[in-house]
Amino acid sequence: xxxLKDTAIRVGKKTILSGLNxxxxxxxxxxxxxxxxxxxxxxxxxxxxxxxxSQGELLINxxxxxxxxxxxxxxxxxxxxxxxxxxxxxxxxxxxxxxxxQNKGLFDxxxxxxxxxxxxxxxxxxxxxxxxxYISSLSGGEKQRVYxxxxxxxxxxxxxxxxxxxxxxxxxxxxxxxxxxxxxxxxAIVMVLHDINQAIHYSDHIIVLKEGTLFKxxxxxxxxxxxxxxxxxxxxxxxxxxxIFVF
Amino acid sequence: MKLRTITFIxxxxxxxxxxxxxxxxxxxxxxxxNTVSVDSSSPLSDLxxxxxxxxMVSYTDSTGIRRQIKQHPQHVVVGYNSLLDQWYFAxxxxxxxxxxxxxxxxxxxxxxxxxxxxxxSLEAILQLNPDLVILNAALENQVDLAKRLRAxxxxxxxxxxxSHTYQSFIDTVQLFxxxxxxxxxxxxxxxxxxxxxxKTLQKAQTQPIKPKVGILFTSSTNxxxxxxxxxxxxxxxxxxxxxxxxxxxxxxxDVRIPFNIEYLTQxxxxxxxxxxxGDFETTKKAFESMLYTxxxxxxxxxxxxxxxxxxxxxxxxxKPNAAYADAFNYxxxxxxxxx
Amino acid sequence: xxxxxMHLTISMKNCMNQNKRLIKTTxxxxxxxxxxxGLLLGTIQLNLHNLFTxxxxxxxxxxxxxLPRVIVGLLVGAALSLSGTILQAIMRNxxxxxxxxxxxxxxxxxxxxxxxxxPGLFFLKPLIAFIGxxxxxxxxxxxxxxxxxxxxxxxxxxxxxSALANSLISLSYILNPDNMKSMLSFSxxxxxxIENRDILLILPSLIIGGTVCIITAKKxxxxxxxxxxxxxxxxxxxxxxxxxxxxxxxxxxxAVAVVGLLGFIGLIVxxxxxxxxxxxxxxxxxxxxxxxxxxxxxxxxVSRVIIAPYELPVGIVTTMIGAIFFxxxxxxxx
Numbered sequence: 001x002x003x004l005k006d007t008a009i010r011v012g013k014k015t016i017l018s019g020l021n022x023x024x025x026x027x028x029x030x031x032x033x034x035x036x037x038x039x040x041x042x043x044x045x046x047x048x049x050x051x052x053x054s055q056g057e058l059l060i061n062x063x064x065x066x067x068x069x070x071x072x073x074x075x076x077x078x079x080x081x082x083x084x085x086x087x088x089x090x091x092x093x094x095x096x097x098x099x100x101x102q103n104k105g106l107f108d109x110x111x112x113x114x115x116x117x118x119x120x121x122x123x124x125x126x127x128x129x130x131x132x133x134y135i136s137s138l139s140g141g142e143k144q145r146v147y148x149x150x151x152x153x154x155x156x157x158x159x160x161x162x163x164x165x166x167x168x169x170x171x172x173x174x175x176x177x178x179x180x181x182x183x184x185x186x187x188a189i190v191m192v193l194h195d196i197n198q199a200i201h202y203s204d205h206i207i208v209l210k211e212g213t214l215f216k217x218x219x220x221x222x223x224x225x226x227x228x229x230x231x232x233x234x235x236x237x238x239x240x241x242x243x244i245f246v247f
Numbered sequence: 248m249k250l251r252t253i254t255f256i257x258x259x260x261x262x263x264x265x266x267x268x269x270x271x272x273x274x275x276x277x278x279x280x281n282t283v284s285v286d287s288s289s290p291l292s293d294l295x296x297x298x299x300x301x302x303m304v305s306y307t308d309s310t311g312i313r314r315q316i317k318q319h320p321q322h323v324v325v326g327y328n329s330l331l332d333q334w335y336f337a338x339x340x341x342x343x344x345x346x347x348x349x350x351x352x353x354x355x356x357x358x359x360x361x362x363x364x365x366x367x368s369l370e371a372i373l374q375l376n377p378d379l380v381i382l383n384a385a386l387e388n389q390v391d392l393a394k395r396l397r398a399x400x401x402x403x404x405x406x407x408x409x410s411h412t413y414q415s416f417i418d419t420v421q422l423f424x425x426x427x428x429x430x431x432x433x434x435x436x437x438x439x440x441x442x443x444x445x446k447t448l449q450k451a452q453t454q455p456i457k458p459k460v461g462i463l464f465t466s467s468t469n470x471x472x473x474x475x476x477x478x479x480x481x482x483x484x485x486x487x488x489x490x491x492x493x494x495x496x497x498x499x500x501d502v503r504i505p506f507n508i509e510y511l512t513q514x515x516x517x518x519x520x521x522x523x524x525g526d527f528e529t530t531k532k533a534f535e536s537m538l539y540t541x542x543x544x545x546x547x548x549x550x551x552x553x554x555x556x557x558x559x560x561x562x563x564x565x566k567p568n569a570a571y572a573d574a575f576n577y578x579x580x581x582x583x584x585x586x
Numbered sequence: 587x588x589x590x591x592m593h594l595t596i597s598m599k600n601c602m603n604q605n606k607r608l609i610k611t612t613x614x615x616x617x618x619x620x621x622x623x624g625l626l627l628g629t630i631q632l633n634l635h636n637l638f639t640x641x642x643x644x645x646x647x648x649x650x651x652x653l654p655r656v657i658v659g660l661l662v663g664a665a666l667s668l669s670g671t672i673l674q675a676i677m678r679n680x681x682x683x684x685x686x687x688x689x690x691x692x693x694x695x696x697x698x699x700x701x702x703x704x705p706g707l708f709f710l711k712p713l714i715a716f717i718g719x720x721x722x723x724x725x726x727x728x729x730x731x732x733x734x735x736x737x738x739x740x741x742x743x744x745x746x747x748s749a750l751a752n753s754l755i756s757l758s759y760i761l762n763p764d765n766m767k768s769m770l771s772f773s774x775x776x777x778x779x780i781e782n783r784d785i786l787l788i789l790p791s792l793i794i795g796g797t798v799c800i801i802t803a804k805k806x807x808x809x810x811x812x813x814x815x816x817x818x819x820x821x822x823x824x825x826x827x828x829x830x831x832x833x834x835x836x837x838x839x840x841a842v843a844v845v846g847l848l849g850f851i852g853l854i855v856x857x858x859x860x861x862x863x864x865x866x867x868x869x870x871x872x873x874x875x876x877x878x879x880x881x882x883x884x885x886x887x888v889s890r891v892i893i894a895p896y897e898l899p900v901g902i903v904t905t906m907i908g909a910i911f912f913x914x915x916x917x918x919x920x
Contacts, residue, residue, distance in 0.1 A: 079814065081814050086811040101807075366778060498761075505761070
């Protein structure tokens with residue numbers, strides 16, 4: 001469970017977000033929406049201790065994120081960045097191995113259980129045959145399966161996905177969101193998306209950010225034509241039968 | 248292992264490392280200049296405080312340490328050609344010379360090259376099984392080499408001739424001849440030279456007017472002004488010439504200072520000596536094209552009176568050694584006899 | 587995309603592993619060959635029969651001149667290569683070398699100043715070089731720390747500080763031309779007067795540096811995925827980076843203290859090793875050390891033999907050989 005109480009988040013010297021109050025539950029899929037620059041990635045990164053909380057509190061399982069050590073937090077939170085440049089020169093197998101090292105000490109080696117976990121995930125995501133391939137040589141669909149298995153390798157309670165659909169075509173986007181949706185019963189997933197309809201369709205909980213503050217949060221039904229006008233300054237029409245917005 | 252522990256251990260290691268390094272050598276430090284300062288107008292003093300006892304020559308080197316060298320060495324290696332020249336002048340012979348033809352005595356021209364004076368090969372020296380090695384204290388790699396050889400039990404003489412070149416020449420030859428054991432027979436040779444030089448000096452003393460002199464030294468990239476401690480500066484001062492660089496000038500205790508056109512103009516010397524490094528004609532042309540178009544320079548008395556002299560290399564750049572009598576003569580003529 | 591046929595993937599895997607094993611073995615053999623050549627070749631021909639005769643010239647040259655030279659060459663080459671490997675990883679910059687953290691400039695500057703102002707201390711030159719190098723790294727680190735280190739910032743700070751230090755050194759040359767010859771010998775870097783005692787100067791740093799590197803190799807693998815991911819996986823990114831910079835400086839400073847300024851090795855050896863060994867930093871560290879040591883010893887032997895009895899400065903040889911080899915490798919693999 002993630003609780004934000006009057007949270008302000010800063011990046012370097014600048015305060016990007018302030019006055020955040022909301023709760024994200026243990027299981028389920030939460031999507032963060034908002035225009036560019038509203039602070040979506042910043043919020044996600046703060047949950048992973050990448051950005052600093054400058055005011056208020058961000059509690060994870062009852063404890064403020066600042067009092068977690070990096071190692072302790074690593075066992076709870078898994079994060080997939082929008083920019084996956086750093087993965088390019090790694091092989092699939094090496095990537096999953098790195099995921100397993102998160103809670104090891106300096107001298108610890110991988111156990112048999114660790115290796116079995118990796119094999120299981122590879123099979124589950126149908127990427128066993130890609131184990132020795134460089135990630136840069138994979139297709140978009142293969143990559144997203146690899147990234148998700150990398151995240152799951154860390155046995156997270158909280159999964160953070162920063163714009164995971166950005167570089168994918170429609171088919172892969174659907175595939176990814178379906179996979180993520182199937183995981184939500186086991187963990188809390190917090191995701192940043194741009195597509196409003198996808199957000200409504202897949203999420204249990206939506207947080208809308210605007211200009212560094214929390215505009216509104218709640219069930220997907222909070223998204224209305226009015227809200228879209230106020231936040232995005234666009235005209236939208238809601239088609240009730242299909243439960244989608246058209247622009 | 249916690250980061251703090253690792254950092255702490257590293258700091259300890261750095262301390263241990265540093266103290267190991269600081270063990271360094273047991274020997275005292277060498278200074279780059281003569282620790283003994285001598286007034287160049289006084290009679291030549293016994294720089295090395297040489298004494299001889301039971302076939303062992305004792306002398307005080309330029310760092311103040313007293314050293315012992317066995318007399319009559321048979322296998323001598325010299326790492327610097329002008330020192331080789333002085334060794335031969337003192338009556339000795341050597342096994343090798345180093346790269347270069349200047350200052351190599353005729354009798355040594357046939358010797359094999361040991362290498363470059365800037366990077367002498369330790370192995371090549373050891374192979375010759377020397378009982379005496381003579382090196383130049385002005386070159387740091389030769390100073391390091393001296394340390395290694397002495398640690399192996401080989402006699403090494405480190406000569407520092409960076410300033411007061413004439414005085415150093417006389418005293419070094421005396422030291423060398425004592426070690427070689429040709430003291431008596433060589434003495435005549437040195438005595439003749441000293442007598443000739445002293446005659447010129449006495450002539451100079453009778454001159455009523457002592458000229459103001461500026462001494463320039465040019466390399467391919469830079470121009471310097473020589474002080475009374477430098478090679479030409481020493482001879483000029485001994486002959487009574489007044490160097491425009493007096494003790495008030497910053498850096499006057501060094502051998503040379505950077506060239507300063509304003510200072511030269513203000514001092515306006517009666518004559519100017521110019522030493523040129525590198526190819527004589529090319530450097531002379533470069534010098535002339537650089538300075539003879541400079542308004543301040545051509546306003547100097549020396550330029551107008553034609554008393555700018557380009558010093559022959561064997562007097563200005565290379566050590567005159569045996570030719571010191573001729574060198575003094577040359578400068579005397581230019582100072583007092585060319586009007 | 588069709589999954590690849592099973593037998594093809596297995597054979598690919600075997601092929602890659604075999605290749606790697608071959609390369610690793612080649613590097614180890616290179617170490618031995620370089621060492622043997624370094625011991626047997628030199629300005630003079632050794633008489634092997636006299637090698638163990640006490641007091642003979644061959645014995646003296648072999649044990650007092652060549653043996654320490656080869657050992658120190660291996661150790662210094664290893665230290666410089668390891669230092670460069672760490673920096674190229676931490677700075678995410680393949681042009682990083684110990685130069686950019688100010689090691690060479692700092693060492694040169696401190697030694698220049700001490701030669702001019704305290705000429706009496708010149709026998710402490712290794713210590714002064716070491717302190718200068720190390721302090722300069724810390725200065726550059728401090729100067730580039732704003733809410734954490736961004737590698738690019740540190741590279742730029744290093745370039746600026748090095749440029750400043752070098753200009754101060756040039757200034758000193760101009761004001762003190764008589765000291766120039768002695769400064770030149772330090773800035774060219776050579777193994778020519780190495781003795782057995784010098785082994786003690788480099789061995790502790792290499793042991794501690796090498797150990798820390800190998801223990802933290804897994805962390806370094808994770809760091810390669812990106813700062814954010816590494817943080818998320820439990821690596822204290824800032825602390826780790828500082829630790830590795832300190833280790834890198836320790837290694838390079840010790841090397842400079844022993845042999846003077848030797849540039850190219852910390853730059854090209856890590857490149858070459860990464861191109862042929864792969865991505866696991868444990869392997870990269872170990873084989874950088876081995877290859878770097880062998881390379882320096884080999885270059886030193888060439889520098890002594892090629893125009894004997896003259897010795898080329900070993901830095902010139904490492905640059906020439908390294909650059910040619912590197913171009914060849916880059917054309918094939920990049």
